[in-house]
Amino acid sequence: MKTVFSRPASLKDVATHFCPGCQHGLIHRLVADAMDHFGVQQQTIGVASVGCSVFLYEYFDIDVVEAPHGRAPAVATGVKRARPESCVFTYQGDGDLAAIGTSEIIHAANRGENFTALFVNNTTYGMTGGQMAPTTLPGQRSLTSPEGRDVALDGYPMRMAEVIAALDGTAYSVRVAVNSPKNILAAGKAIKKAFEYQLENKGFAFVEVLSSCPTNWGMDALAANERVETEMIPYFNLGTFKERS
Amino acid sequence: MPSMKVVIDEARCKGCALCTLACPKKLIRMSEKLNRQGFLPAVFPEACNQDCTSCALCAQMCPDVAITVQKEEKGGAQ
Ligand SMILES: Cc1ncc(C[n+]2csc(CCOP(=O)(O)OP(=O)(O)O)c2C)c(N)n1
Ligand code: SF4
Ligand code: SF4
Ligand code: SF4
Numbered sequence: 001m002k003t004v005f006s007r008p009a010s011l012k013d014v015a016t017h018f019c020p021g022c023q024h025g026l027i028h029r030l031v032a033d034a035m036d037h038f039g040v041q042q043q044t045i046g047v048a049s050v051g052c053s054v055f056l057y058e059y060f061d062i063d064v065v066e067a068p069h070g071r072a073p074a075v076a077t078g079v080k081r082a083r084p085e086s087c088v089f090t091y092q093g094d095g096d097l098a099a100i101g102t103s104e105i106i107h108a109a110n111r112g113e114n115f116t117a118l119f120v121n122n123t124t125y126g127m128t129g130g131q132m133a134p135t136t137l138p139g140q141r142s143l144t145s146p147e148g149r150d151v152a153l154d155g156y157p158m159r160m161a162e163v164i165a166a167l168d169g170t171a172y173s174v175r176v177a178v179n180s181p182k183n184i185l186a187a188g189k190a191i192k193k194a195f196e197y198q199l200e201n202k203g204f205a206f207v208e209v210l211s212s213c214p215t216n217w218g219m220d221a222l223a224a225n226e227r228v229e230t231e232m233i234p235y236f237n238l239g240t241f242k243e244r245s
Numbered sequence: 246m247p248s249m250k251v252v253i254d255e256a257r258c259k260g261c262a263l264c265t266l267a268c269p270k271k272l273i274r275m276s277e278k279l280n281r282q283g284f285l286p287a288v289f290p291e292a293c294n295q296d297c298t299s300c301a302l303c304a305q306m307c308p309d310v311a312i313t314v315q316k317e318e319k320g321g322a323q
Binding site for chain 1: 248250256257259260261262263266267282284299301302304305306307308309310312313314315316317318
């Protein structure tokens with residue numbers, strides 16, 4: 001018998017604190033796969049954000065810097081500029097990247113900083129109990145929009161992959177999902193490509209991953225996974241929005 | 246006992262059932278017995294070993310990386 005699937009070496013062999021069915025764990029695995037693929041585990045420095053993915057250093061077998069809420073792109077800028085030989089990535093939720101940290105991500109992309117940003121969009125603030133995020137869908141109920149998001153009052157969900165793609169400094173920007181085997185394979189390829197851009201010094205690479213938050217959506221894992229397909233993908237279209245050669 | 250193509254780490258499994266959704270052959274079922282974490286874990290029954298194609302889609306889908314997949318080498322030795 002030959003092993004065809006096992007845990008990547010860059011991912012520590014420990015249990016995670018994530019809720020059942022939460023796709024943060026899957027996205028961690030895809031990021032670890034990319035590090036294994038390029039053989040960069042020893043030279044990679046992750047920059048963690050504030051949110052449910054705050055324990056990056058517990059799960060990845062790499063060096064990790066903890067950034068203040070939303071500031072991961074600023075910290076990653078410093079790390080990469082000080083150590084250009086290293087491979088640097090940020091891993092941020094939508095509350096972190098698209099609300100408190102909007103300025104940092106926009107300017108890092110606009111400066112064309114040569115690191116990889118992973119953006120996990122689960123349409124809510126997971127860690128703090130399900131408040132409305134800039135990515136919360138119209139009509140979506142949350143702790144702070146109990147009647148559903150009202151776009152007249154709260155504005156529209158932000159399509160960050162498109163926003164980032166519009167900046168001249170961005171080399172690569174995509175949106176992927178992990179709700180089916182087919183989408184997971186495409187997500188794995190996109191994440192590898194985003195690392196490849198950095199390793200070839202091609203500039204800023206951004207991957208938005210649509211993810212579920214069964215706990216704060218008040219659904220079981222299967223229903224939450226289905227919601228990604230039926231509600232998220234129609235608004236947050238999957239695709240490649242920038243791919244500079 | 247033949248060696249199993251799909252091994253699910255019962256202690257790691259959180260019972261989300263996403264792997265059952267991914268398997269094109271519907272070979273994985275959920276246990277009725279709680280694991281140590283208090284979840285009803287996924288089970289790959291021994292009787293399904295023969296039908297399993299080792300495609301690893303179940304493992305790809307698992308958020309907790311609780312599944313390992315093996316494939317028979319050419320020649321069919323087990
Ligand atoms: C400066 C600051 N403001 C607010 C908080 C509280 N806080 C912790 S996590 C979080 C939001 C996390 O949501 P998101 O980025 O979407 O990640 P998720 O938990 O959904 O993965 C907030 C507002 C904080 N820790 N620091
Ligand atoms: S609260 Fe949501 S994002 Fe956080 S671990 Fe649970 S399911 Fe995942
Ligand atoms: S390896 Fe493929 S066929 Fe076998 S249980 Fe997993 S998904 Fe099903
Ligand atoms: S996907 Fe993983 S955690 Fe979920 S039930 Fe299957 S083996 Fe368990």
